[in-house]
Amino acid sequence: MLRRGRPPLRVWRTRSTTKFLKYRKRFPASYRSKNGTTPHEANQTEKEDGMRLCLVIAALILCNLHSTVRADKPFELKKNERIVAVGNSLAERMNLFGQFETLMQTRYPEKEIIFRNFGWPADEVGIQQRPSNYTTIDDPLEVFGPETFFCFFGFNESFAGDSKESLDAFKQNYRNYIAEQTKRFTKDGKQPRFVLISPIAFESTGDPLQPSGEEENKNLAAYTAAIKELAEEDGHRFVDLFTETKAKFGAKPGNQYTVNGAHANEQGYRVIGQLLDGSLFVSEHPLGMGTSKFNEILKWVNDKSWFHAQDYRMLNGWYVYGGRRTWDMETFPGEYQKIRKMVAVRDRYIWEMAAGAKYPISRTIRRRVKYSFPKRCSAAAMNASAKCASRKS
Incomplete structure (x- = not known):
């Protein structure tokens, strides 16, 4: 399948190669340096050297992070x-x-x-x-x-x-x-x-x-x-x-x-x-930061934290339990229960991802977590969507 707005990778490479060869012909031998490179090629070499330097610095930073003084007792x-x-x-x-x-x-x-x-x-x-x-x-x-x-x-x-x-x-x-x-x-x-x-x-x-x-x-x-x-x-x-x-x-x-x-x-x-x-903890971390697995789990940890915040410190708390409270004792307690269950679902999802499960819980749950809970919708709507997804799974 081709991406809209961009030619196939094979065509794109061909055009780039053609453009480079045409650009290269503009420089006769007299314009080349002693090692045979054009100014354009020399500039490319400098960029590559800069990228290598950045990679070395990044590696040193990661080594420094892993050199944290460790606990004597776990x-x-x-x-x-x-x-x-x-x-x-x-x-x-x-x-x-x-x-x-x-x-x-x-x-x-x-x-x-x-x-x-x-x-x-x-x-x-x-x-x-x-x-x-x-x-x-x-x-x-x-x-x-x-x-x-x-x-x-x-x-x-x-x-x-x-x-x-x-x-x-x-x-x-x-x-x-x-x-x-x-x-x-x-x-x-x-x-x-x-x-x-x-x-x-x-x-x-x-x-x-x-x-x-x-x-x-x-x-x-x-x-x-x-x-x-x-x-x-x-x-x-x-x-x-x-x-x-x-x-x-x-x-x-x-x-x-x-x-x-x-x-x-x-x-x-x-x-x-x-x-x-x-x-x-005494031992070095088995995974470390910066890996794709760590970043994927971090995304869902932050997602879980957002839902938990709607339980203990919701944005409009003044309306729910403050001076503008309506004392809706019929729906509010149930909404809290739904939010806590949604957080518990994310707990299970994170545990199974960390354990290396190929499809944590199920792909249906993953789609539900990712798409079915826009941050502005009510807890009731989220719960209804969750029930629907669980029936399909």
């Missing part, structure tokens, strides 16, 4: 472990950039990890503001029932400064938060685990209208040290993102890994994902 995960990310925007933006979850899913496809992101911008260990009546229908975190918490706190608290009083208050609030979540989610005598993750460094963007990062990084270093002390004193796992990202962010001037110095971009989350993976 962080063990059980099958179907329920993991949540909580905290500030560093966690919440993983809904957009799911590199870390993809690394976990592809590292342990047999574990079938159930990962959800409950990060919320501006959250602190002592303050988690939510819309009024947020949990009247139900509490999505309690419905999920986490067994392991990945805690991303410290950045917002750092604006209080690095005084002893501020740091002591931060540690006490952190302890209170952990104690509260432990009480809520202890099940059958088994307490949840907590991984305390430091904030990332502030990147100096070079923009005179933005902070230079010197004062910010001084405070962030103090809060990273406080989190490490708390983890050692209370027996929690600690991950230091600050030290590694400070070195990484300072290697080149300008915006490289963040959008504004504070919030990581896609490249930043690649680095963060590698650091988290290296700090939690």
